Amino acid sequence: MKIVAKRPESLADKPTHYCPGCTHGIAHRLVAEVIDEMNIREKTIGVAPVGCAVLAYEYFNCDFQQAAHGRAPAVATGIKRVNPENFVFTYQGDGDLASIGTAEIVHAAMRGENITTIFINNAIYGMTGGQMAPTTMIGQKTTTSPYGRDAKSAGNPIRVVEMLATLKGSAYLSRVGLFNNKEIKKAKKAIRKAFETQKAGQGFSLVELLSTCPTNWGMNPTEALDWVESNMVPYYPLGEFKTPEGGDSK
Amino acid sequence: MAEKILMKGNEAIAEAGIKAGCRYFFGYPITPQNELPAYMARRLPMEDGVFLQAESEVAAINMVYGAAGAGARVMTSSSSPGISLKQEGISYMAGSELPGVIVNIIRGGPGLGGIQPAQSDYLQATKGGGHGDYRLLVLAPQSVQEAVDLTLEAFDLADKYRNPVMILGDGMIGQMMEPVEFKKEISPEDLPKKEWATVGNKGRKPNVINSLSLQAEKLEELNLRLQKKYVQMKEEEVRVETIKTEDADYAIVAFGSMARIALSAVERAREEGIKVGLIRPISLFPYPEQVVGKVAEQVKFLLTVEMSCGQMVEDVRLSANGRCPVYFYGRSGGVVPTSQEIYEQLMELVRGEKE
Numbered sequence: 001m002k003i004v005a006k007r008p009e010s011l012a013d014k015p016t017h018y019c020p021g022c023t024h025g026i027a028h029r030l031v032a033e034v035i036d037e038m039n040i041r042e043k044t045i046g047v048a049p050v051g052c053a054v055l056a057y058e059y060f061n062c063d064f065q066q067a068a069h070g071r072a073p074a075v076a077t078g079i080k081r082v083n084p085e086n087f088v089f090t091y092q093g094d095g096d097l098a099s100i101g102t103a104e105i106v107h108a109a110m111r112g113e114n115i116t117t118i119f120i121n122n123a124i125y126g127m128t129g130g131q132m133a134p135t136t137m138i139g140q141k142t143t144t145s146p147y148g149r150d151a152k153s154a155g156n157p158i159r160v161v162e163m164l165a166t167l168k169g170s171a172y173l174s175r176v177g178l179f180n181n182k183e184i185k186k187a188k189k190a191i192r193k194a195f196e197t198q199k200a201g202q203g204f205s206l207v208e209l210l211s212t213c214p215t216n217w218g219m220n221p222t223e224a225l226d227w228v229e230s231n232m233v234p235y236y237p238l239g240e241f242k243t244p245e246g247g248d249s250k
Numbered sequence: 251m252a253e254k255i256l257m258k259g260n261e262a263i264a265e266a267g268i269k270a271g272c273r274y275f276f277g278y279p280i281t282p283q284n285e286l287p288a289y290m291a292r293r294l295p296m297e298d299g300v301f302l303q304a305e306s307e308v309a310a311i312n313m314v315y316g317a318a319g320a321g322a323r324v325m326t327s328s329s330s331p332g333i334s335l336k337q338e339g340i341s342y343m344a345g346s347e348l349p350g351v352i353v354n355i356i357r358g359g360p361g362l363g364g365i366q367p368a369q370s371d372y373l374q375a376t377k378g379g380g381h382g383d384y385r386l387l388v389l390a391p392q393s394v395q396e397a398v399d400l401t402l403e404a405f406d407l408a409d410k411y412r413n414p415v416m417i418l419g420d421g422m423i424g425q426m427m428e429p430v431e432f433k434k435e436i437s438p439e440d441l442p443k444k445e446w447a448t449v450g451n452k453g454r455k456p457n458v459i460n461s462l463s464l465q466a467e468k469l470e471e472l473n474l475r476l477q478k479k480y481v482q483m484k485e486e487e488v489r490v491e492t493i494k495t496e497d498a499d500y501a502i503v504a505f506g507s508m509a510r511i512a513l514s515a516v517e518r519a520r521e522e523g524i525k526v527g528l529i530r531p532i533s534l535f536p537y538p539e540q541v542v543g544k545v546a547e548q549v550k551f552l553l554t555v556e557m558s559c560g561q562m563v564e565d566v567r568l569s570a571n572g573r574c575p576v577y578f579y580g581r582s583g584g585v586v587p588t589s590q591e592i593y594e595q596l597m598e599l600v601r602g603e604k605e
Binding site for chain 2: 075078107
């Protein structure tokens with residue numbers, strides 16, 4: 001019998017705790033497939049955030065460190081500086097990375113830290129029950145923006161890759177969306193490029209994945225996928241914002 | 251015997267770290283400890299090590315966390331307000347059972363405080379500091395030489411217990427120059443491999459550095475394991491110096507540079523025929539409860555002297571446990587009690603005792 005699909009070796013054989021329709025499972029799988037294909041699992045160290053993906057260390061089949069809220073890039077820096085031959089990646093949500101952890105992500109990029117960040121942007125805090133994130137869309141209702149996010153009081157959503165693109169140390173920056181198969185394929189390519197950037201020692205790499213949170217958005221999974229495409233993509237444009245070939249990296 | 255060289259406390263502590271096999275330093279500027287990171291920035295590249303000036307104390311301690319988890323001997327230093335910022339990371343290190351050495355060159359507080367020496371971080375250092383049920387091993391040197399010796403030891407203790415160790419100095423220890431010698435030198439290659447470190451899971455199951463336990467019973471298990479370590483520290487790691495306590499009618503308790511000043515007051519009182527002794531706790535956690543308790547049985551009172559409004563005095567009272575009165579004298583905000591002040595305070599209490 002020919003095997004046409006199987007669980008990547010870099011994923012542990014465990015059911016995840018993620019909600020039905022959540023795209024974390026896809027993101028995990030894409031990262032795991034890339035690690036498998038590059039044959040680097042035994043050299044890879046992951047750093048888990050605080051948030052829905054806090055248990056990522058349970059689901060990846062490689063060494064892991066769990067970091068304090070927002071501090072994953074600092075923890076990853078410590079790991080990478082001790083063992084530069086390791087592949088080090090952080091897996092962070094938008095509350096973790098774009099709110100409490102802004103200093104750490106900006107400075108990791110500024111230093112051109114040779115690590116890879118997988119950034120899940122689902123426009124909300126998932127784990128704590130659906131609070132407003134810095135990435136929450138204008139007008140989007142959350143438990144802490146019950147009348148919809150108001151730019152006058154809460155400001156406008158932060159565009160992380162555009163911000164990091166101003167830094168010379170950022171070598172590879174890309175935004176992709178997990179809302180249909182075509183885009184998921186592109187997402188995998190971007191994740192591969194990010195890890196290849198690290199392999200080549202070219203500096204900081206980050207892939208932002210526009211993701212869903214059906215539970216806290218109050219939608220079914222297909223509505224949520226449509227919402228990413230129709231509401232998030234216009235504000236968070238997809239594509240590569242920085243590549244090592246672009247000549248602007250360190 | 252190694253040769254003696256004249257060094258500033260902050261620089262000597264840094265060199266002691268390197269001699270202990272530490273090749274990774276993550277820090278952030280704050281007075282009065284700036285010479286320590288500056289020294290590391292100069293010296294570590296010569297040893298193929300890494301010095302990194304982090305974006306904040308918060309980031310620095312989390313870099314320490316990552317490097318410690320990757321199996322390295324690693325160090326950071328700061329002063330009071332910066333140490334407050336590091337507390338989150340210190341709690342995570344204790345919870346994840348990571349070794350590391352943290353130097354606090356205390357300045358006066360609270361808030362931004364000042365830049366003069368103080369001991370007002372005693373409670374923060376010895377009672378947890380961050381959230382949760384944990385303790386640091388806390389060592390308080392009284393001289394530059396002792397700062398060197400304790401720093402060399404701190405790395406071994408951190409590895410032995412898989413627990414962060416704090417060197418608790420003050421602006422005086424950090425800034426003064428004294429002759430020092432380095433009694434040993436360890437090469438990082440000679441240190442035993444840490445089997446639990448995250449270095450890649452070739453040929454084994456993944457290693458995970460983590461302090462999260464969503465099941466209450468699991469978290470309690472971790473806490474009980476940590477408590478066992480603290481009990482073992484109390485049994486094996488108490489360090490204390492007693493001077494002239496054998497025949498003492500009274501005793502002063504003081505730590506760090508305060509103890510050196512208090513010793514002058516003790517010597518002067520002895521010249522006057524007053525039998526006074528000195529207890530100098532060197533390990534502040536574990537606290538030398540038994541030594542203090544024993545002296546408390548024999549003396550008429552204990553006088554605790556601190557550069558604070560009274561923090562260690564709580565441990566002195568607990569150790570004396572009612573066996574004798576415990577008095578306190580302190581100055582705060584960076585004001586250092588003089589030996590004259592301590593002497594007068596002591597003599598007043600002695601007169602009161604005789605009346």
